[in-house]
Amino acid sequence: xxxxxxxxxxxxxxxxxxxxxxxxxxxxxxxxxxxxxxxxxxxxxxxxxxxxxxxxxxxxxxxxxxxxxxxxxxxxxxxxxxxxxxxxxxxxxxxxxxxxxxxxxxxxxxxxxxxxxxxxxxxxxxxxxxxxxxxxxxxxxxxxxx
Numbered sequence: 001x002x003x004x005x006x007x008x009x010x011x012x013x014x015x016x017x018x019x020x021x022x023x024x025x026x027x028x029x030x031x032x033x034x035x036x037x038x039x040x041x042x043x044x045x046x047x048x049x050x051x052x053x054x055x056x057x058x059x060x061x062x063x064x065x066x067x068x069x070x071x072x073x074x075x076x077x078x079x080x081x082x083x084x085x086x087x088x089x090x091x092x093x094x095x096x097x098x099x100x101x102x103x104x105x106x107x108x109x110x111x112x113x114x115x116x117x118x119x120x121x122x123x124x125x126x127x128x129x130x131x132x133x134x135x136x137x138x139x140x141x142x143x144x145x146x
Contacts, residue, residue: 006041006043006066007066008041008042008063008064008065008066009061009063009064009065009066009067009084009101010063010064012097012100012101013063013084013086013097014094014096014097016086016087016089016091018094019086019091019094021114022091022092022093022094023089023090023091024051024077024078024083024089024090024091024092026051026052026077027051028049028050028051028060028083028090029049029050029051030048030049030060030085031048031049034046034047034048034049034062035048035062035085038062038064038065039064040064041064041065042064042065043065043066044065044066045061045065045066045067045068045082046061046062046064046065047059047060047061047062048060048061048062048085049085049090051076051077051078051083051090052076052077055075055076056074056076057074057075057076057077057078057079057082058076058077058078058083059078059082059083060078060083060084060085060090061082061083061084061085062084062085063084063085063086067081067082067084067093067101068082070098070101070102070118070121070122071122072118072119072122072123073119073122077092078092080092080098080115080118080119080122081093081097081098081118095110095111095114095117095118095121096110098117098118098121098122099117099121101121102121102124102125102126103126103127103128104121104124
């Protein structure tokens, strides 16, 4: 299967000035040893801290890895997008950033409700990935192609 080039989350982020409404004001804990360890680009989510008890929606990740799975549902401080340390501030992703994660063009207009926009991208599928899967299924005979 054709491999896509890895792009770290940091490459698609907006400036924090455009994301003031997504910055977390709750107390959180960061693990400085993990922040140093994860200072290099890696192809997985890099957990570096927590808000509250650190449940799934309360985990903080580095932007040097890839994003965690977007979700249409879920709770916690970082529900639907996860939490990330961006320029020394912890925040959720902006809907434009979640659109970019799902490979929508910047010209794509998302729902004006932030909650609905995050659900929209949490329910979406990356078309290129779906095409690759279908091609492999056709190639191995799992799907008949006329």
